[in-house]
Amino acid sequence: MMEMVILFCLYACFCISSSKGTMNQPKNVSVQAVLAFGDSTMDPGNNNYIKALFKANFPPYGKDFMGGTPTGRFSNGKIVTDVFAKELGVKEYLPAYLDPSIQDKDLQTGVSFASAGSGYDPLTTTITSAIPLPVQLDMFKQYMGKLIKKNGKEVANNIISNSVFFISASSNDFLLNYFSFPTRRSQYDVRAYNDMLVKQAVGFVQDLHKLGAKKVAVLSAAPIGCVPFERTLAGGTHRMCVDEYNKAAQLFNSMLKQQLQLLASSLHESRVAIVDFYNPLIKILENPQQYGLEVTDRGCCGTGDVEFSFFCNKLSPTCSNTYKFLFWDSIHPSEKGYSIYVDQVLPDLVKSLF
Incomplete structure (x- = not known):
């Protein structure tokens, strides 16, 4: 995502029992599979197999992942989809759908179709050469066909109806697209652009519902003006959070919540949860010590001010203790x-979906 825009999608557990975030599974929850769509916060390596602008399949990415293996995840270790999959009792890691080594057992418990650089706005993926959401939906249809072929229609339908679908997009739409290039700003003011994004998001949820999705979790926009890259780029000499970007994210979130609640009330035997990315992250930024963190305005890789994707590479020094950093x-x-x-966020998510 010209990942100037990373949806800062932070994610993760029910009860942290160690400094590395080991948690307890929610009780009385049965999930067959986890399926994910969106951008780099949910991409475990799909971009490895396409000609995308952004990749993360080289060191030091994956520094703390399965013996230091770079997989295409934009982090030092697990990404949000991995944590959700584990905490919902499904599996340890959520693999990339495009990984050629994927097995039928992987398909039965879920995969990610997400692509770093994607967004709700079609222009965003034109800029980044990521996999657009409509194409991710086509990949899901292919996935369903494989499930049916391998397991039969009844089993396949049972897997889909008992899966949790995660969607995370919008950050790239703002940071890489709207606030970085003039095209959309010449066509829309912020409210009109948000309206367009929300319509795209609601339409995508409707498409998933038509294909059998019963439990859908849509992540809101994070405080995108507070990611280290944007602090450096637009936060002034003191690298403050960029208020204009955060206000755009807040407006998107309020509009998205309203429209998804309306949609959820009309969907038969289905539930749609809006997962707050904004306020939980603000809490962490305002009181990092409460969470065992020390650094929230820089990443661990390199200077932490501007490095991401190819600029965070084997020549970049890394911090000595990743677990003290909010950002990789x-x-x-x-x-x-x-x-x-x-x-x-997990307790409220479980309450909303089950």
Whole structure:
């Protein structure tokens, strides 16, 4: 995502029991599979297999992941989809759908179709060469066909109806697209652009519902003006959070919540949860010590001010203790950051979906 825009999608657990974020599973919750769509916060490596602008399949990415293996995840370790999958009792890691080594057992418990650089606005993926959401939906249809072929229609339908669908987009739309290039600003003011994004998001949820989705979790926009890259780029000499960007995210979130609540009331035997990315992250930024963190305005990789994707590479020094940093690079959270985030949102998510 010209990941100037990373949806800072932080994620992660029900009860942190160690400094690395080991948690307790929610009780009385049965999830067959986790399926994910969106941008780099949910991309475990799909961009490895396409000609995308942004990739993360090289060191030091994956520094703390399965023996230091770079997989395409934009973090030092797990990303939000991995944490959600584990905390919902499904599996340890959520693999990329495009990974050629994927097995039928992986398909049965879920995969991610997400692509770093994607967004709700079609122009965003034109800029980044990421996989657009409509194409991610086509990939999901292919996935359903594989499930049916391998397991039969009844089993496949049972898997889909008992899956949790996660969607995370919008950050790239603002940071890479709207606030970085003049095209959309010449066509829309902020409110009109938000309205367009929300219509795209609602339409995508409707499309998933038509294909059998019963439990859908849509992540709101994070305080995008507070990611280290944007602090450096537009936060002035003191690298403050960029108020204009955060206000755009807040407006998007209020409009998205209203429209998804209306949609949810009309969907038969389905539930749609709006997962707050904004306020939990603000809490972490305002009181990092409460969560065992020390650094929230820089990433662990390099200077932490501007490095991400190819600028965070094997020549970049890294911090000595990743678990004290909210961010891994200048846009994406660390595994610890994702874990802290989910610790805050998982109880309400479970309550909303089950």
